[in-house]
Amino acid sequence: QVQLVESGGGLVQPGGSLRLSCAASGSIFTIYAMGWYRQAPGKQRELVATITSDGRTNYGDSVKGRFTISEDNAKNTVYLQMNSLKPEDTAVYYCNTDVRGTNLGRYRTWGQGTQVTVSS
Numbered sequence: 210q211v212q213l214v215e216s217g218g219g220l221v222q223p224g225g226s227l228r229l230s231c232a233a234s235g236s237i238f239t240i241y242a243m244g245w246y247r248q249a250p251g252k253q254r255e256l257v258a259t260i261t262s263d264g265r266t267n268y269g270d271s272v273k274g275r276f277t278i279s280e281d282n283a284k285n286t287v288y289l290q291m292n293s294l295k296p297e298d299t300a301v302y303y304c305n306t307d308v309r310g311t312n313l314g315r316y317r318t319w320g321q322g323t324q325v326t327v328s329s
Contacts, residue, residue, distance in 0.1 A: 211235040211318050213304045217289075218323030225327070226292045231304030231320055233285040236311040243280060243287035243307075247300035247325075257302065260287060271297075294327045301325075 217229040233240060244259030244267075256269040258278035266278055277290040287304065304320035 211237055211306065211308050211310060213306060213318060213320035215302075215304050215320045215323045218302060218325050220326045220328065221294055222329055223295060223327055225294050226290070227294065227325060228291070229289040229302060229304075229323060229325075231287050231289075233306050233308065237285060237308060238311045238313065239309040240282075240285060241307040241309070241315075244305050245278065245287070245289045245302055246305055247298075247302045248322075249297075249300040252300075254303070258289060259305075291325070294325075296327045299325060299327050 211233055212235050213231050213233055215231045221227055240262055242259055242261045245257040246254050247257050248254040257272055258268045258276055260266045260278045260280050275293045279288045301322040302325050303322045307317050309315045
């Protein structure tokens with residue numbers, strides 16, 4: 210069983226910054242990728258950013274140039290640095306991992322989500 214624990218969400222003003230963290234734990238054999246997705250009220254979940262274990266990144270169009278994803282492989286942790294935040298960034302942010310467990314099964318698992326609210 211693999212679990213994701215998130216932290217760092219909160220309330221910030223437009224133009225401000227937040228850094229989200231997500232740590233994977235449990236019966237992990239290999240993590241292939243980790244990422245962040247978000248879901249705003251009334252909208253479907255969308256890609257924010259992903260990163261593979263060897264450092265390749267991908268970003269959603271709406272966050273390019275403002276958000277940066279990074280990882281600490283030794284800690285099985287992924288970070289999302291969010292700068293120049295806008296009200297439209299308000300959403301629940303979910304951590305995700307593409308993982309092979311010690312049982313050798315490969316699957317995706319999700320964190321519980323953390324609320325990010327950008328408001329004056």
